[in-house]
Amino acid sequence: MKLYDFSLAPNPRRVRMFLAEKGVSIPSVQINTREREQFSEDFKRVSPRCIVPVLELDDGTCIAESVSICRYIEEIHPEPKLFGRDAKEKAIVDMWNRHAETDCYGAAAEMVRNGAPMFSDRGLPGQPSGVPQIPELVERGRRTVDRFMRYLDQQLANNPFVAGDVFSMADITVFITIDFSQRANYQVPADCKNVQRWRDEVASRPSASA
Amino acid sequence: MKLYDFSLAPNPRRVRMFLAEKGVSIPSVQINTREREQFSEDFKRVSPRCIVPVLELDDGTCIAESVSICRYIEEIHPEPKLFGRDAKEKAIVDMWNRHAETDCYGAAAEMVRNGAPMFSDRGLPGQPSGVPQIPELVERGRRTVDRFMRYLDQQLANNPFVAGDVFSMADITVFITIDFSQRANYQVPADCKNVQRWRDEVASRPSASA
Numbered sequence: 429m430k431l432y433d434f435s436l437a438p439n440p441r442r443v444r445m446f447l448a449e450k451g452v453s454i455p456s457v458q459i460n461t462r463e464r465e466q467f468s469e470d471f472k473r474v475s476p477r478c479i480v481p482v483l484e485l486d487d488g489t490c491i492a493e494s495v496s497i498c499r500y501i502e503e504i505h506p507e508p509k510l511f512g513r514d515a516k517e518k519a520i521v522d523m524w525n526r527h528a529e530t531d532c533y534g535a536a537a538e539m540v541r542n543g544a545p546m547f548s549d550r551g552l553p554g555q556p557s558g559v560p561q562i563p564e565l566v567e568r569g570r571r572t573v574d575r576f577m578r579y580l581d582q583q584l585a586n587n588p589f590v591a592g593d594v595f596s597m598a599d600i601t602v603f604i605t606i607d608f609s610q611r612a613n614y615q616v617p618a619d620c621k622n623v624q625r626w627r628d629e630v631a632s633r634p635s636a637s638a
Numbered sequence: 639m640k641l642y643d644f645s646l647a648p649n650p651r652r653v654r655m656f657l658a659e660k661g662v663s664i665p666s667v668q669i670n671t672r673e674r675e676q677f678s679e680d681f682k683r684v685s686p687r688c689i690v691p692v693l694e695l696d697d698g699t700c701i702a703e704s705v706s707i708c709r710y711i712e713e714i715h716p717e718p719k720l721f722g723r724d725a726k727e728k729a730i731v732d733m734w735n736r737h738a739e740t741d742c743y744g745a746a747a748e749m750v751r752n753g754a755p756m757f758s759d760r761g762l763p764g765q766p767s768g769v770p771q772i773p774e775l776v777e778r779g780r781r782t783v784d785r786f787m788r789y790l791d792q793q794l795a796n797n798p799f800v801a802g803d804v805f806s807m808a809d810i811t812v813f814i815t816i817d818f819s820q821r822a823n824y825q826v827p828a829d830c831k832n833v834q835r836w837r838d839e840v841a842s843r844p845s846a847s848a
Contacts, residue, residue: 476789477737489726496733503725515713516699523706527687552782559781562774571769572762579686 431456431497432474432482438533438608439494440481441638445600446498448635450505454483462546467556478554495525498597510597517592524583524591524598527576533605535572538565539612566612573609577620584622588629595633603630641666641707642684642692648743648818649704650691651848655810656708658845660715664693672756677766688764705735708807720807727802734793734801734808737786743815745782748775749822776822783819787830794832798839805843813840 433440433456447454459465459480466478475482475492483497484490491497502511512518541547542565551559580590580602590598606616606627616623630636643650643666657664669675669690676688685692685702693707694700701707712721722728751757752775761769790800790812800808816826816837826833840846 476792477741485726489730491729491733493733493736496729496736499732500725500729503728515710516695518713519701519706519710520699522709523701523703526703526706531687551778559778560774562772562778564770564772564774568761568769568772582686 429454429486430484432459432471432480432484433457434459434461434480437461437480438604439479441604442494442600443481443483443497444638445604445635446501446510446597448638449508449510449595449600449633450501452501452505464556466554478556495529495597508595510595510600512591512596513594517594521591521596521598525596525601527579528590528598528601528605531572531576531579532602533608535569535576536605536609536612536614537569539569539573539609539614542566542569543612570612570614573605573614574617577616577623581620581622584626589626595630599626599630603627603636639664639696640694642669642681642690642694643667644669644671644690647671647690648814649689651814652704652810653691653693653707654848655814655845656711656720656807658848659718659720659805659810659843660711662711662715674766676764688766705739705807718805720805720810722801722806723804727804731801731806731808735806735811737789738800738808738811738815741782741786741789742812743818745779745786746815746819746822746824747779749779749783749819749824752776752779753822780822780824783815783824784827787826787833791830791832794836799836805840809836809840813837813846 431443431454435458459471461480465471466480472478474484474490477492479492481494481497482490482492483500491500499511512521541551542561542563547561549557549560551561583590587593589595590602641653641664645668669681671690675681676690682688684694684700687702689702691704691707692700692702693710701710709721722731751761752771752773757771759767759770761771793800797803799805800812
């Protein structure tokens with residue numbers, strides 16, 4: 429197996445943190461998206477949508493989606509379970525991970541992609557040009573992330589982790605999004621004390637530096 | 639179990655089509671989002687984000703995400719498998735479903751939410767007001783769906799179904815999105831002959847009318 433990675437991008441970091449929690453190591457190559465290496469013809473054969481990360485299996489199959497890569501790793505290295513232990517827990521982990529992707533990661537990405545000068549004319553990932561930024565999405569994204577944080581703060585008032593009792597994929601998604609959102613100068617609202625407590629705890633895990 | 643459903647909304651239809659493919663029936667109640675019933679205090683207890691569908695389990699657990707509901711059904715009614723049969727197929731189904739959600743469903747939703755008069759000041763789901771529409775997202779969404787359709791057309795040139803050999807969750811997501819996108823007057827590009835062929839085939843399945 430080979431992981432197409434980029435050390436500065438948030439979605440590859442989700443995979444790296446997941447692998448670190450599993451104690452699994454996979455050889456990797458860097459695709460420097462700041463140098464537009466994702467648009468090379470070689471990389472397009474691996475990832476037609478020009479997006480990192482990608483896990484290439486030994487038979488040549490390419491899994492070009494961060495969470496799908498993590499699900500594959502969960503199948504072949506089941507412990508510790510990071511997508512839930514039984515049918516109900518799996519559904520709740522998936523639900524929180526999806527909430528976090530829509531209202532937190534996705535909204536933070538809108539803030540970054542539509543505000544940062546480095547993404548001028550590249551308001552969506554995977555396209556080298558021709559996608560004008562939409563400045564209104566910066567403010568809409570900020571409000572959506574704020575709303576998610578207040579929702580999450582209630583959840584974390586009664587639960588140690590995002591999806592309940594155990595650390596899961598949903599924690600990885602939110603933790604990495606909070607770091608990523610700082611590129612748009614986003615800060616978790618000061619009144620979200622439970623989120624702050626949870627974030628400090630996750631930051632102390634060895635996987636946080638993956 | 640009880641399914642909170644709405645006959646005219648696309649995400650509940652994904653669950654209904656999934657259940658029909660499984661041959662599973664679940665008692666349901668209608669939450670009429672056109673009458674804003676999703677914002678009632680009763681429904682907020684079930685779905686704090688004010689979104690349908692929701693599956694309420696007998697112990698009161700609420701799974702408030704369409705695909706998470708389908709994953710739960712897959713766990714308790716494993717056949718026919720709609721999320722893949724082995725580790726690799728599961729990853730590929732998940733990848734295609736996620737591509738379809740980001741570049742097809744999500745982009746179509748942006749077209750509808752930011753263009754239709756009925757969503758004036760409600761540019762995002764789950765909020766009763768205060769989210770101005772962003773008209774530029776209609777055009778951006780249309781281009782993203784077009785791009786996805788051309789990508790999918792290549793995939794369907796060599797595969798009977800979206801994720802490969804067998805009908806899966808990814809087919810459900812794309813099929814329902816194409817119908818949904820017609821609310822923004824979207825039409826699949828005429829040159830996407832493989833998509834048209836696939837769509838006709840899926841439309842002939844009994845689950846298509848669920």
